[in-house]
Amino acid sequence: MSDASQDTGQDATPSPADGKTMDAFVQMSALLTGFAAAAIAPSLDPVDLKATLFAAAQRGAGAAFDRLLAQFEKLSGGKPVKSMSPAERRSIGDRLLGLGGDEQPAELVATAQSVMRLWYLGSWYPIDGGDPEGSVASDQAYIRGLSWKSMQSHPMGYSTWSYGYWADPPPPLSDFTGRSVPAAGSGAGEGGAS
Amino acid sequence: MRAMPKWVRSPGPYVALVLLTVALVVLACSGLQRGSASYRTPDAGMGAGGAAAGGSVEIDCGGAEQPVTVSASLPKTPTFPSDQTSFDLDALQCDFDVFSWNVFLALSHSPSGAFGDRGGDNVTTWQVWPDEGDIFLPNGARPPEWKAGDPPPPEPVPAACRGVGQGDEPVLAMIGKQPLLEAPLEPFNSGPLIDVHGFYARFGITVNQPMYQYIWENGLYGQAGQKRFSDSGHAVEFPCGCNGDPTGKSCPEAGQQGAVMVKAAWKVLDVGAGDDPSRFHTVEALVYTPPVGDDPESCERQLVGLVGLHIATKTQSDPQWLWSTFEQVDNAPSRGERPPTDQRFNFFQPGCADCNAVNQTPPEPWNPHDQPVEANAGKSQVVRQIPLTAATKQLNAAVQGLLGGTVWQHYELVSTQWPTDASGSANSDPNAANNWCNALNPIDETGAPAPAFLANTTLETYIQGTVPLASSSCIHCHQNATMAAGQKSFSDFTYLLERAN
Numbered sequence: 001m002s003d004a005s006q007d008t009g010q011d012a013t014p015s016p017a018d019g020k021t022m023d024a025f026v027q028m029s030a031l032l033t034g035f036a037a038a039a040i041a042p043s044l045d046p047v048d049l050k051a052t053l054f055a056a057a058q059r060g061a062g063a064a065f066d067r068l069l070a071q072f073e074k075l076s077g078g079k080p081v082k083s084m085s086p087a088e089r090r091s092i093g094d095r096l097l098g099l100g101g102d103e104q105p106a107e108l109v110a111t112a113q114s115v116m117r118l119w120y121l122g123s124w125y126p127i128d129g130g131d132p133e134g135s136v137a138s139d140q141a142y143i144r145g146l147s148w149k150s151m152q153s154h155p156m157g158y159s160t161w162s163y164g165y166w167a168d169p170p171p172p173l174s175d176f177t178g179r180s181v182p183a184a185g186s187g188a189g190e191g192g193a194s
Numbered sequence: 195m196r197a198m199p200k201w202v203r204s205p206g207p208y209v210a211l212v213l214l215t216v217a218l219v220v221l222a223c224s225g226l227q228r229g230s231a232s233y234r235t236p237d238a239g240m241g242a243g244g245a246a247a248g249g250s251v252e253i254d255c256g257g258a259e260q261p262v263t264v265s266a267s268l269p270k271t272p273t274f275p276s277d278q279t280s281f282d283l284d285a286l287q288c289d290f291d292v293f294s295w296n297v298f299l300a301l302s303h304s305p306s307g308a309f310g311d312r313g314g315d316n317v318t319t320w321q322v323w324p325d326e327g328d329i330f331l332p333n334g335a336r337p338p339e340w341k342a343g344d345p346p347p348p349e350p351v352p353a354a355c356r357g358v359g360q361g362d363e364p365v366l367a368m369i370g371k372q373p374l375l376e377a378p379l380e381p382f383n384s385g386p387l388i389d390v391h392g393f394y395a396r397f398g399i400t401v402n403q404p405m406y407q408y409i410w411e412n413g414l415y416g417q418a419g420q421k422r423f424s425d426s427g428h429a430v431e432f433p434c435g436c437n438g439d440p441t442g443k444s445c446p447e448a449g450q451q452g453a454v455m456v457k458a459a460w461k462v463l464d465v466g467a468g469d470d471p472s473r474f475h476t477v478e479a480l481v482y483t484p485p486v487g488d489d490p491e492s493c494e495r496q497l498v499g500l501v502g503l504h505i506a507t508k509t510q511s512d513p514q515w516l517w518s519t520f521e522q523v524d525n526a527p528s529r530g531e532r533p534p535t536d537q538r539f540n541f542f543q544p545g546c547a548d549c550n551a552v553n554q555t556p557p558e559p560w561n562p563h564d565q566p567v568e569a570n571a572g573k574s575q576v577v578r579q580i581p582l583t584a585a586t587k588q589l590n591a592a593v594q595g596l597l598g599g600t601v602w603q604h605y606e607l608v609s610t611q612w613p614t615d616a617s618g619s620a621n622s623d624p625n626a627a628n629n630w631c632n633a634l635n636p637i638d639e640t641g642a643p644a645p646a647f648l649a650n651t652t653l654e655t656y657i658q659g660t661v662p663l664a665s666s667s668c669i670h671c672h673q674n675a676t677m678a679a680g681q682k683s684f685s686d687f688t689y690l691l692e693r694a695n
Contacts, residue, residue: 044283044614046644139662140646149637158663160638162684163676171636175619 028072030081032116036178047140056137060124061111068111120146149176251592256285260292266303269296270435271509290610294518310600320456323400330693334416340406355480355493365480366396384656385555388573392566393462404433405453417679417694424680434631436510452508459502459652473604474499489563502652513631514641517611517668519650526651528581541576549575579658611648611668613641643669
């Protein structure tokens with residue numbers, strides 16, 4: 001092949017969310033994952049992971065995802081997660097995940113769970129339970145999955161630490177989550193820059 | 195883990211940085227006429243023969259004007275204007291790209307400050323710096339010292355090149371210092387770059403005085419010295435550029451020039467075949483080729499033209515270094531473009547039916563003694579996988595407008611890779627002991643580079659793309675660099691130290 005125009009295939013471009021909707025997604029994700037919003041969606045993100053994951057969730061759950069986001073916005077009243085008390089965070093999280101007293105539609109529970117898995121594992125798991133192996137949202141979604149950060153580690157074959165790092169203890173968990181580590185039995189951690 | 199103050203690449207710290215740099219920006223801009231494509235009289239520091247160009251152009255970065263200046267003055271760090279209103283990725287990219295152009299223009303002056311004094315061309319500052327062959331001598335021998343303010347030490351000439359030239363040519367000596375063909379190849383042994391006329395591209399790496407001196411003072415020019423350095427608990431930490439602190443607490447009072455390394459790609463200019471030297475920075479060089487198979491080593495005096503240039507600059511706030519990359523504008527089309535069949539490129543032939551596949555390494559055997567390569571299938575057919583952004587094209591056009599009458603108007607910035615979160619939660623404490631550097635981000639030592647991927651078509655030809663680890667990312671690749679010896683052997687983002695004997 002010699003033509004510069006060969007192989008001009010374009011990647012599927014997700015429909016962008018407006019700022020308010022994206023902010024709600026990030027805040028809801030922070031609440032569901034336990035990570036600070038700034039840790040999962042930094043203000044300067046060269047790969048714009050949140051947009052990739054938003055698109056994956058929208059594609060995967062459709063109207064249920066929109067309803068879940070609307071529910072979160074209503075429950076949070078637009079209050080950033082970092083400003084919520086542990087009790088508020090627990091209450092909203094339980095509601096989204098169907099763990100509270102109020103009945104939560106099963107498809108919204110499944111959507112909330114899939115959003116959590118999406119951030120942690122980088123894969124979308126269908127809300128109807130099909131495809132138990134899930135589908136990887138993108139290479140960046142995989143290598144930046146929160147599961148690696150929770151382990152204070154990195155994906156196999158992809159490290160952002162220099163040679164010999166394994167001889168030293170990893171940085172504290174709070175460096176990865178952006179939140180202080182909660183005391184035993186206290187529920188969610190306080191502080192952190194979300 | 196070092197305990198240092200929090201430094202996150204976000205609007206807050208940038209505002210603080212702005213406050214620290216306002217005075218310097220004002221000083222730097224004094225004497226400039228504001229406004230689009232404004233010009234000033236070439237400054238008196240330019241060398242005899244006169245500068246063909248001199249002036250500055252203001253670039254709008256995030257609502258503030260940033261000057262790109264044709265000056266021999268090498269900036270130590272990027273600047274962030276006090277009136278900049280936006281600090282998003284695009285605005286900051288603009289700030290770093292302006293820095294890249296200012297560095298490129300400064301280093302493209304001659305050591306005496308001349309610019310375009312040789313028919314629009316000139317000797318460049320980076321060319322006379324020592325290259326790897328000057329630093330990493332056989333048996334780890336100690337190279338000469340290079341004190342600040344002194345001219346660089348003389349370049350040793352390979353035996354095969356003695357008597358070939360007139361005695362003043364630079365040696366393209368990246369080749370021949372290592373095993374067979376390593377130097378003519380690209381990263382990860384991904385193959386040679388062979389131009390449309392069938393000639394192998396050549397490469398060279400040079401370093402500035404602060405970087406050279408650090409290697410020299412710490413004995414890192416040899417494996418034994420590297421082991422001693424490492425065994426005594428030291429970690430490689432090249433000097434970081436900073437703009438001076440009157441208190442002397444965060445930077446020397448007079449400021450400090452950080453380490454700079456330059457990697458250049460050259461092509462042999464075949465004037466008879468249509469290469470136009472007036473579109474290149476050129477040099478008559480001694481091109482050395484090591485023995486290959488039955489072919490003995492050789493050295494030829496050839497006219498070569500600059501086709502690619504990496505400039506890596508270490509600054510206090512960017513301990514992952516800033517990676518600026520430039521190319522000659524005729525190198526290759528971008529993906530998706532349909533160039534006319536009569537358009538000339540250095541590494542792409544439009545409408546070529548029997549050419550090698552795009553961005554695939556030429557088929558082996560590779561032997562630079564057998565050139566020019568006749569068959570099109572044996573040459574590189576190069577396409578830029580990630581096109582320049584519209585903002586970069588606009589910036590390039592504005593700067594190139596300053597450079598009329600010089601060869602430098604035919605060069606373009608591809609992009610600048612910079613760390614968006616250089617230090618993370620680390621408590622940075624830049625001081626003399628750590629060479630005035632901030633700490634690396636403890637959970638991501640690459641600092642989340644932007645753009646995530648960056649390649650020069652002449653230097654990372656075959657590893658362009660957007661696949662993590664497989665595709666070119668300056669910082670991520672160089673974060674894996676180590677010394678040739680020692681336990682604590684991270685080499686601070688340079689592979690040069692691996693070449694120690």
